[in-house]
Amino acid sequence: MPVYSYAEQFEGQLQQKYARELTSYALTQSNQGIKFINAQTIKLPRLTLSGYKDHNRGGMGFNTGSISNDWEPKKLEHDRDVEFAIDPMDIDETNLVIEMANIQNVFETEQAIPEKDSYRYSKLYAEAKTYAADGAVIDNTTLTVSNVLDWFDTQMEKMDDEGVPSEGRILYVTPAMNKLLKNASGLTRNIDVNSNNGNIDRRVYSLDDVTIVKVPSARLKTKYDFTNGCVPSVDAKQINMILIHPSCVVSRDKYAYMKVFTPGTDSRTADKYVYQNRYYTDTFLIQNKACGVAINAEAEV
Numbered sequence: 001m002p003v004y005s006y007a008e009q010f011e012g013q014l015q016q017k018y019a020r021e022l023t024s025y026a027l028t029q030s031n032q033g034i035k036f037i038n039a040q041t042i043k044l045p046r047l048t049l050s051g052y053k054d055h056n057r058g059g060m061g062f063n064t065g066s067i068s069n070d071w072e073p074k075k076l077e078h079d080r081d082v083e084f085a086i087d088p089m090d091i092d093e094t095n096l097v098i099e100m101a102n103i104q105n106v107f108e109t110e111q112a113i114p115e116k117d118s119y120r121y122s123k124l125y126a127e128a129k130t131y132a133a134d135g136a137v138i139d140n141t142t143l144t145v146s147n148v149l150d151w152f153d154t155q156m157e158k159m160d161d162e163g164v165p166s167e168g169r170i171l172y173v174t175p176a177m178n179k180l181l182k183n184a185s186g187l188t189r190n191i192d193v194n195s196n197n198g199n200i201d202r203r204v205y206s207l208d209d210v211t212i213v214k215v216p217s218a219r220l221k222t223k224y225d226f227t228n229g230c231v232p233s234v235d236a237k238q239i240n241m242i243l244i245h246p247s248c249v250v251s252r253d254k255y256a257y258m259k260v261f262t263p264g265t266d267s268r269t270a271d272k273y274v275y276q277n278r279y280y281t282d283t284f285l286i287q288n289k290a291c292g293v294a295i296n297a298e299a300e301v
Helices: 011-021 025-029 093-130 148-162 175-182 287-292
Strands: 003-005 041-049 067-075 078-086 137-139 170-173 210-214 239-244 249-261 273-285 293-297
Touching: 011 025, 011 093, 025 249, 041 249, 041 273, 041 287, 067 273, 078 093, 093 137, 093 239, 093 249, 093 273, 093 293, 137 148, 148 175, 148 239, 148 287, 148 293, 170 175, 175 210, 175 239, 273 287, 287 293
Parallel strands: 137 293, 170 210
Antiparallel strands: 003 249, 041 067, 078 273, 170 239, 239 293, 249 273
C-alpha cells in the first residue's frame, strides 16, 4: 500500500488559506533575503555604516568610511508535530485526497492557524522585552476611548523620529481595542449614504494609512503553554495592540511535512490510515530595527 505526501499537493491551497485566515501572515512576507546558515539557524544582519565626510576638491582620493557587517545567529525553536490514526471505516478510499484535504482543513482552522498566530505574537512580545534598550516599546497604559488615539499618535511619532518606514505599518488589535478605535474621542468619520442602498459601513480598515488587523483576543496573549496544543499560560496577560513595521521581523517556516500512510504500509499502521503533520518555525525581532514595534499589554505582576 502506498504512502501519500500531501505537503506539495496542498501547498497552493494552504498558502491561500493562510493569506485569508492567518492574521500574522504579513509578518512572514518580509525580509525574504535572509537565509538559513544550516538546518536550524538563521542569520540576522547587523550592518552598520558610517556617514559622509566633506569632500576635498584638491585631493585625488575619497574619505574612508567604516563598515561593520556582523551577523546575529538565531536558532529556530518551535518544532511541532502530530499524528492521527484513522479507522478505515471512517475513510472513503475512492476519495482519499478529498478526505485528507478535509482533515487538513479542519486541523489548520482549529489548531495550526491559531497556534501559529499565538506563537508569533507572544514571541514578538518576548523579543520586544529583550530589545527594549534598542527601541522596542512595551507599554502598560490602560487604553480608553479618550486616550487610545493619543497612544497611537505617540507611538507613530516615535517611529517617525526613529526613521521607521511610514508605509506598510500594521496595527494588530483585539476586537475590544477595535471597538475603542471606532468610538475614539477625536476620530472624525464620514459616512456616505448617497448610494441609498440602506447599508451603513462603520468598519475601520486603516488609521493614518496604517492597516488595522483584528486578532481574536485568545491569540494575543503574552505567554502560552504548548504542552498539548496551544493554551494561554496561567500567568499570561492580554496584549491589546501591536503597532509594527514588518521589516523589523523575520518569521520563517523552515520545514513542513504532511503524509498519509495507508493500511499495511508497515507493522505500526496495522489496518489504520495514519496522518502525520509537522512544522518547524520561529519568529525573531531584528535588534537594530527593534524600534519598529510598539506593544500595549496588561502589566505583568
